[in-house]
Amino acid sequence: MRARPGVRARSALLGVAGVALLALVWELYKAVGPATGVVVGGVTVLPRTSDLAMPHLVTMFARLGDPVISTPGSPMLWSAVVGAAGFTLGIAAVGWIVGVVVGFLLALVMQRFRTAESALLPWIVLSQTVPLIALAPLVAGIGSQVRFGEARWQDWMSVALIASYLAFFPVSIGALRGLESPDAAHVELMHTYSVGWWKTLIHLRLPASIPYLLPALRLAAASAVVGTVVAEVSIGLSGGVGRMMVEYASASSGNPGKPWAPIFGAIIIGLVSAGFVAVLGLALARYRRGEVNA
Amino acid sequence: MTTEPLAKPAVLVEGVGKTFDVGRGRSAGTVVALDDIQLSVATGEFVSLIGPSGCGKSTLLRLIADLDQPSVGDIRVFGKTARQARIDQDYGIAFQQAGLLPWRSVAANIELPLELHGIGREARQKRSAELLALVGLSDFADRFPDQLSGGMQQRVAIARSLAESPELLLMDEPFGALDEMTRERMQGELVRICGETGAAVVFVTHSIPEAVFLSDRVVVMSPRPGRIVGIVDVALGRTGDRDDDLREASTFFASVKAVREALHGIPAAAITGVETR
Ligand SMILES: Nc1ncnc2c1ncn2[C@@H]1O[C@H](COP(=O)(O)OP(=O)(O)OP(=O)(O)O)[C@@H](O)[C@H]1O
Ligand SMILES: [Mg+2]
Numbered sequence: 001m002r003a004r005p006g007v008r009a010r011s012a013l014l015g016v017a018g019v020a021l022l023a024l025v026w027e028l029y030k031a032v033g034p035a036t037g038v039v040v041g042g043v044t045v046l047p048r049t050s051d052l053a054m055p056h057l058v059t060m061f062a063r064l065g066d067p068v069i070s071t072p073g074s075p076m077l078w079s080a081v082v083g084a085a086g087f088t089l090g091i092a093a094v095g096w097i098v099g100v101v102v103g104f105l106l107a108l109v110m111q112r113f114r115t116a117e118s119a120l121l122p123w124i125v126l127s128q129t130v131p132l133i134a135l136a137p138l139v140a141g142i143g144s145q146v147r148f149g150e151a152r153w154q155d156w157m158s159v160a161l162i163a164s165y166l167a168f169f170p171v172s173i174g175a176l177r178g179l180e181s182p183d184a185a186h187v188e189l190m191h192t193y194s195v196g197w198w199k200t201l202i203h204l205r206l207p208a209s210i211p212y213l214l215p216a217l218r219l220a221a222a223s224a225v226v227g228t229v230v231a232e233v234s235i236g237l238s239g240g241v242g243r244m245m246v247e248y249a250s251a252s253s254g255n256p257g258k259p260w261a262p263i264f265g266a267i268i269i270g271l272v273s274a275g276f277v278a279v280l281g282l283a284l285a286r287y288r289r290g291e292v293n294a
Numbered sequence: 295m296t297t298e299p300l301a302k303p304a305v306l307v308e309g310v311g312k313t314f315d316v317g318r319g320r321s322a323g324t325v326v327a328l329d330d331i332q333l334s335v336a337t338g339e340f341v342s343l344i345g346p347s348g349c350g351k352s353t354l355l356r357l358i359a360d361l362d363q364p365s366v367g368d369i370r371v372f373g374k375t376a377r378q379a380r381i382d383q384d385y386g387i388a389f390q391q392a393g394l395l396p397w398r399s400v401a402a403n404i405e406l407p408l409e410l411h412g413i414g415r416e417a418r419q420k421r422s423a424e425l426l427a428l429v430g431l432s433d434f435a436d437r438f439p440d441q442l443s444g445g446m447q448q449r450v451a452i453a454r455s456l457a458e459s460p461e462l463l464l465m466d467e468p469f470g471a472l473d474e475m476t477r478e479r480m481q482g483e484l485v486r487i488c489g490e491t492g493a494a495v496v497f498v499t500h501s502i503p504e505a506v507f508l509s510d511r512v513v514v515m516s517p518r519p520g521r522i523v524g525i526v527d528v529a530l531g532r533t534g535d536r537d538d539d540l541r542e543a544s545t546f547f548a549s550v551k552a553v554r555e556a557l558h559g560i561p562a563a564a565i566t567g568v569e570t571r
Binding site: 190 | 359360361380381383385387389391393395396397406407409410411438439440
C-alpha cells in the first residue's frame with residue numbers, strides 16, 4: 001500500500017506534467033481561439049480570448065509582483081494574497097478541527113449504540129442537502145445575537161462554523177465505517193480476552209479505522225476550505241481570499257491579471273491543507289498496512 | 295485411562311444442543327447444529343474433533359470458548375461455567391485465519407493479551423521472547439504480519455494463544471490454510487509445544503492423519519443434526535513424545551483406519567478401539 005520512492009517520484013512528475021499541460025492548453029486556445037469565443041445556438045461553450053477574459057499566464061504572474069493599488073505605500077499584490085490566504089486557512093483550520101471532532105464523536109456514539117445509528121444517520125445525510133449559500137446569512141444572523149459574557153460572536157466564527165458543518169460529514173461517515181471495519185474474528189478475539197468496549201476501541205477499532213479516516217480527513221479539509229471561501233463571500237467577511245476574489249473581479253477592468261491573484265491564494269490553501277493531511281498519513285503509516293492474508 | 299477422582303476435567307460437555315434460527319418471515323426455520331453432545335476432556339489431554347463440513351465442530355468449540363451459548367445442556371471448563379472460564383482467561387484460542395492485527399509487530403501481536411490484561415512492559419517482552427523462541431520466530435520479532443508467510447503467521451497466532459500459559463487450548467483448523475509440508479512441520483511443533491506446556495487441547499480438523507498424529511482421542515461427528523458418532527482412542531503414547539517416524543508406524547495406520555470407518559458410518563460396535571457414548 002505504501003508507495004515506493006520510484007513510484008512517488010513518478011507521480012510527482014505526472015503532477016507537474018499535468019499542470020504544464022493545463023498551461024499549454026490555456027495559451028494555445030488563447031492564441032488560436034476566436035476573440036468572441038465559441039457560441040453554439042446562443043450559448044457560449046468556450047470563453048472569449050480577449051486579454052481581459054483570458055489574460056496571458058505571464059500577465060497573471062507579473063501582476064503579483066506589482067503593488068495592489070497605485071497609491072504609494074500599497075503592499076505588493078503577492079503579499080496581500082499570501083496574507084489573505086493565511087487568514088482563510090486559519091478559519092478553515094478551525095472549522096476543520098471542530099468538524100473532525102464533532103464528526104468523530106458522532107461516529108463513536110453511532111458505533112456504540114445501534115439505535116443511535118438509525119436515529120442519527122439519516123439526519124447527518126440530510127444535513128448536507130441544505131444549500132450553503134442559504135445557511136451562511138442565517139448562521140451569521142443567529143450568531144450576532146449570541147454573547148458569552150463580554151465576548152461577542154464574531155463573523156469569522158460563523159464562517160468557521162459553516163466550514164465545520166461541511167467538514168464533519170465525511171468524517172462521521174468515514175469514521176463510522178472505519179470503526180465498524182474490524183473482522184468478526186478480531187472482535188471475537190477481543191471478546192475471548194474478555195475486554196470491554198473501551199479497550200476494544202483503543203486496541204482494535206481505532207487503529208482499524210485509520211485507513212478509512214484518512215481519506216475522510218482529506219475530504220473534510222477540502223470541504224472546509226471551500227466552505228470557508230464561500231461563506232466569506234456570503235457573509236461578507238473581509239480579510240480572506242473569498243472577499244478578495246469578489247473585490248478584485250469587480251474593480252479591475254483595466255487590470256486583467258489582478259482577479260487571478262486570489263485564485264492562486266486559494267490554490268495555495270488547497271495545497272497546504274492537502275499536504276497537512278498527507279503528512280498525517282505518513283505519521284500513521286503503520287496503521288495502513290495491507291490486510292493480513294493467512 | 296486413569297483419572298484422579300478429584301481432578302476436574304479441562305472440559306465437560308453434558309447434553310449440549312444448539313439450534314440456530316435462520317431466515318425470516320415465511321422462510322424462517324431452525325438448524326440443529328448440535329444435538330445431545332457428551333464429551334469430557336481431561337487435563338493435559340489432546341482431543342480432536344473431526345467430521346464432515348457442517349457437523350458442528352466449530353459451533354462446539356465456540357460454545358466452549360463462550361463465543362456463543364448452548365440452547366440446552368451445560369458446559370464446564372475446569373469446573374466453572376464457560377463464561378467464568380473466559381473471564382478468568384483459562385483458555386487460549388487459535389482460528390483457521392491467524393487473525394493477527396496488521397498494525398502490530400509480531401512481538402506486539404503476541405503481547406496483545408498480556409497488554410490488555412495489564413501486564414507490565416518488561417514481563418511482556420520477556421514472555422514474547424520466550425514464545426517466539428518456542429515457535430522458532432525469534433528473528434522476526436519486529437516484523438509485521440504482512441511480511442510473514444501464512445505458516446509463520448499461524449505460528450505467531452499459536453504463540454499468542456499460549457501467551458498467558460493457558461491450561462486449555464482451543465484450535466479451529468489452525469493449519470487449514472497451510473500446504474501439506476508446512477502442515478506436517480507445524481503438527482510436529484504443536485506436539486512438542488503441548489508436551490512442554492502440558493495444556494489440554496481441543497483441536498478441530500478435517501484431516502484424519504492430522505487428528506490421529508496429534509491426539510489422545512479423536513471424536514468423530516456426523517452432521518444434521520451434529521452428533522458424536524464415535525470416539526477413537528489413539529494408542530500412540532503421550533502426545534509430547536510423538537515424532538515424524540510415527541506417521542509410518544502400523545499402529546498409526548490402524549488408528550487412521552478406525553477413524554475413517556467411524557466417519558463412514560460403519561456400526562460402532564464392529565470397530566475395535568472405538569468407544570461410543
Ligand atoms: N451463526 C449461525 N447461524 C445460523 N446457522 C449457523 C451458524 N453457525 C453455524 N450454523 C450452522 O450450524 C451448522 C454447523 O456449523 P459449524 O460451523 O459448526 O460446522 P463445522 O463442522 O465447523 O463445519 P466446517 O468443517 O465446514 O467448518 C451448519 O449447518 C451451519 O449452517
Ligand atoms: Mg468450522
